[in-house]
Amino acid sequence: MQFQLDPEQREISELARRFAEREIVPRAAEADRNKRFPVEVHERAQQLGLLGVNLPEDVGGGGLGCLELVLVTEALCRGCLGIGTALCVNALATEPIVIAGTPAQRSRYLGRAAQGALASFALTEPGAGSDVAGIRTRAERVQDGYLLSGSKIWISNANLAEFFVVFVKTDVAARHRGMSAFIVPRESEGLSVGSPLGKLGQCAAPTCEVFFDRVFVPEDHRLGDEGAGFALAMKTFDHSRPMVAAFGVGLVERCVDEALAYATQRSSMGRALIEHQAVAHKLAEMRMKLEAARLLTYQSAWLVDEGRPNTVQASIAKAFAADAAMWAATEAVQIFGGMGYSTEYPVEKLFRDAKVLQIYEGTSEIQRNIIAREMQRA
Numbered sequence: 007m008q009f010q011l012d013p014e015q016r017e018i019s020e021l022a023r024r025f026a027e028r029e030i031v032p033r034a035a036e037a038d039r040n041k042r043f044p045v046e047v048h049e050r051a052q053q054l055g056l057l058g059v060n061l062p063e064d065v066g067g068g069g070l071g072c073l074e075l076v077l078v079t080e081a082l083c084r085g086c087l088g089i090g091t092a093l094c095v096n097a098l099a100t101e102p103i104v105i106a107g108t109p110a111q112r113s114r115y116l117g118r119a120a121q122g123a124l125a126s127f128a129l130t131e132p133g134a135g136s137d138v139a140g141i142r143t144r145a146e147r148v149q150d151g152y153l154l155s156g157s158k159i160w161i162s163n164a165n166l167a168e169f170f171v172v173f174v175k176t177d178v179a180a181r182h183r184g185m186s187a188f189i190v191p192r193e194s195e196g197l198s199v200g201s202p203l204g205k206l207g208q209c210a211a212p213t214c215e216v217f218f219d220r221v222f223v224p225e226d227h228r229l230g231d232e233g234a235g236f237a238l239a240m241k242t243f244d245h246s247r248p249m250v251a252a253f254g255v256g257l258v259e260r261c262v263d264e265a266l267a268y269a270t271q272r273s274s275m276g277r278a279l280i281e282h283q284a285v286a287h288k289l290a291e292m293r294m295k296l297e298a299a300r301l302l303t304y305q306s307a308w309l310v311d312e313g314r315p316n317t318v319q320a321s322i323a324k325a326f327a328a329d330a331a332m333w334a335a336t337e338a339v340q341i342f343g344g345m346g347y348s349t350e351y352p353v354e355k356l357f358r359d360a361k362v363l364q365i366y367e368g369t370s371e372i373q374r375n376i377i378a379r380e381m382q383r384a
Contacts (some may be wrong), residue, residue, distance in 0.1 A: 019077040026085030034086035039211035043092045052122040058082035066120035071311035075337030076252040083256030087359040088210030094372045095162045098246045099125035106230040113172050114332030126167040128158040139182035145174040152226045154218040164199045165213035176232045189227045196221040247320035254327030261334040265341045286339045295330040318380045325373035328363035335360040367375040
């Protein structure tokens with residue numbers, strides 16, 4: 007058992023960290039304030055090979071693993087969780103195609119993603135978030151294809167996406183066994199995207215509603231068999247949750263860095279803040295949670311790369327990292343005191359950005375349900 011990265015992994019991690027310091031950190035506050043994803047950052051990250059690192063080589067991707075994706079994600083999200091999320095979440099949209107796509111689907115759509123095209127994973131609906139099987143968007147069988155009708159909400163990068171991976175019901179009565187997945191091009195007639203939704207945090211990462219008004223999708227755009235959509239979504243989450251856990255790891259690391267620097271420089275009662283035990287213990291606890299979250303996240307990604315089941319480990323990593331991020335951001339604001347509540351310092355943004363980590367990609371409660379369910383099966 008080795009707890010170290012190989013030279014190639016260290017190199018890609020360092021490249022992503024340098025990129026984040028140079029390109030993301032200086033833009034983070036303005037992007038958050040203006041609620042704008044800086045597409046120029048996407049273009050530069052693409053040029054450096056930081057995007058699509060885990061896409062197959064035969065479609066133009068990096069051909070690397072889930073762990074390398076996690077390393078890049080952690081570094082970019084340390085710079086800004088909003089910008090980092092928008093850059094990395096393409097991996098969620100492309101993973102169902104990696105898992106279940108035909109050679110033609112993989113060549114066409116993964117190839118576009120490898121060249122820099124943005125895509126969206128469209129599952130959540132106004133009435134179905136944690137209850138995945140409760141989605142109501144439908145696909146009606148017609149000659150040579152399907153007609154999709156319904157809507158999705160909180161869809162990342164929807165306003166920028168060139169194609170969508172959409173989960174629908176092909177058999178409403180069958181609950182989760184009636185779910186299917188389709189690749190839907192942006193230009194499809196009847197597909198429309200709403201304006202980016204207002205949010206508490208991660209304001210630089212656009213999320214929108216998507217509407218389907220009898221959108222025709224050819225049969226050859228279905229991913230896998232009819233009724234296989236739920237299983238595909240669950241397997242996708244097993245592979246994507248290490249990346250989402252890395253969102254949290256990156257934010258916790260930024261909290262540690264900001265709080266440590268402030269506690270070292272700021273004085274109170276004649277001593278640096280870090281010399282007060284109450285503050286020092288907060289910092290020590292932050293570091294402990296950072297190290298634990300990172301190890302859990304790396305382990306869950308390593309299992310994917312080894313081709314081994316990771317459902318429990320992915321849920322543990324995602325829940326722990328999300329909860330650690332919210333806790334660390336809260337404590338960072340507390341260490342900064344009144345300045346932590348000010349927009350002049352970055353920790354109030356870290357606090358706002360952190361909260362949704364406990365909600366999307368399966369709430370912290372859902373992760374605990376998954377862990378408990380798998381414990382019962384053991």
